[in-house]
Amino acid sequence: MHQPSLLYKRHRFPGDLISHAVWLYYRFLLIYRDVEELLAERGIAASYETVRRWCKKFGQTFADGVRQRRPRPGDKWHIDEVQLRINGRKHWLWRAVD
Numbered sequence: 001m002h003q004p005s006l007l008y009k010r011h012r013f014p015g016d017l018i019s020h021a022v023w024l025y026y027r028f029l030l031i032y033r034d035v036e037e038l039l040a041e042r043g044i045a046a047s048y049e050t051v052r053r054w055c056k057k058f059g060q061t062f063a064d065g066v067r068q069r070r071p072r073p074g075d076k077w078h079i080d081e082v083q084l085r086i087n088g089r090k091h092w093l094w095r096a097v098d
Helices: 015-027 032-041 048-069
Strands: 078-086 089-097
Touching (some): 015 048
8 A cells, every 4th residue: 555645645635534534434334424414523524425435436446445344254153052040841942153
């Protein structure tokens, strides 16, 4: 990846802020307005259109990284087994644990 100073050159906001906004969008599957509100809570006035442009320009790198680290549903499953007594009768409960 490029150095932040070169990658985010000629942008109004610092590179750390841009990368954080793009990371929020792709990591938590938020909409642009949600990211805008999260930034506004921290005192940063960036519109949702600005966040959309950042995600369009810088987002592919973040999206690829998030998808690689996210565990897949079929990777490994464990079964939890519990014995219960209901009205004096034994029942077995099995549940899948990811």
